[in-house]
Amino acid sequence: MNAVLAFIKLSLLEARRDRLYLGLVAFAFLFVALALLLGMSPWGHIEEVMLHLGFAGVSVFTLIYAVFMNVNNLHRDLQSRVLYTVFSRPVQRWHYLLGRFIGTALNVIILALVLSFIIILSTWYFGYSGNIRWEALALGYRAAIQALVSGAFALVFATFMSTGISIILAFMMHFICANVSIFNLLIKSSKYPGWTKVLFKIIYYVVPDFRYMNIIDPVIHQRVINWELLGTSSIVYICYIIVLLIMAFAVFQTREL
């Protein structure tokens, strides 16, 4: 357990020192600031613009951050041969992956939380309702947990593929997860032969559906939020993360360093 904790600390420390991660964070802040500025333009809809574009920025940057950090950490440690030293000690390979993943997850959660607070407080200060929209934290949470699922996919790919391919595949997986419902339409379509339909069916049932956590419109338009849906989808995503991590452990265990 101490080994896992050490890797978590290392990930947190690296996030503060690495220029790539700091650059990403700076871009995320810049994007959110632009969204907030756009909200203050004289076109009205201050709160809606700030929340919609601000949280879109949170979604995009937490995703990029999670994918890059999961892939980059592992490959950099492999290339710099740090892992040889690490695994010469009584440390399991899964300790390393788990520690790195949790460290990345904490970074992603902190980033999403800070950006969410900035957006919510700006909305309260510049908005017309005068209320602090705490429920919008759910959007930050949504962005973070979906980024973590994609991050877990990235980690699985990174255990046996090159950096570039892993990143591209992880983004593709996120793209598929965000559009899984299309596969349901393809299954119903008569254009495709039987075997492709089987493939579509497998993808439809196996891949997590990011649109299931549909809370953006209710939060932004101040409708009733389905907290139960948020809870159940969170459980589903956490299960996916666990399964993906187990897959990553299994692949990394058999890999030659």
Add this chain to the structure above:
Amino acid sequence: MKKHRKCIALVFAAFVISTGLRIGIYKGILSKEVQNRLFLPPPTPSPKVLRFLSLGDDGAVAMSTWLHLLPYLGELFLEKKEALIDWNFFASSLSTVIALDELFYDAYLVSANLLAQNIRYLDLSLKLTAKGVEVLRKRWDLAFFQAFNYYYYKRDEDMALKYYRIASQRPRCPSYVRDWAAALLIKKGKYEEAVKILEKAIDEASVHGPFKEMFKVQIKNLKNLILMEKALDAYKKRYGHLPESLSELVEKGFLAAIPKHPTRGQYRLDPQTGRILY
């Protein structure tokens, strides 16, 4: 520096061309057709494509499309260049915004007010606003605009009535909408429903002063009409034809007395149409 010379020259040329075109547009040097072509923002992709690319943040894409459309319309309206509006772009952007974020109130409002003005896009406007009426159940104004568009542009009184009914049942609906709804119901001969709408309006605290008095007069008139209509129906059922005058209803015992209109005095019967005039 030599390497970058070509780049700098290209950027400079692009700047000069775009500024020249802009000046050409504002000074009216370019023809209307060329202006229209140049002034137009790039076309909006279909909602299906945008939904696919949005990665679940459909609302953010809808908002960006809206922020893309709004300055375009604003600039044209402010400079009184409405004739230059590319209605196809306007309609497709609006449809995209509504398809991506069905709770986007302002898009429905613009659809009901601006898009309906172009006869070619009236049906699209009615379709989009109908969705807004269905989704935004706390808003009375969308149903009101929809009713107005059906009545004024489409000349469809039945649909207008449908939406006036909806508008009059929505919260915070102002008195004049109820009045219009009642007027259309009276025109259609649906007096009892008109009475219900007006009575509901009187019960609400928002109706005051002259409106309250006007509604009371209208209700009394409608109740008289309902009474006489029933008597006329009974007369027609027994004798197979309409009476010559309303006094015949009293003579044959269908009415105790002919009621008086609260402000205009006597009612009269048009024996040709069977309508009661006042």
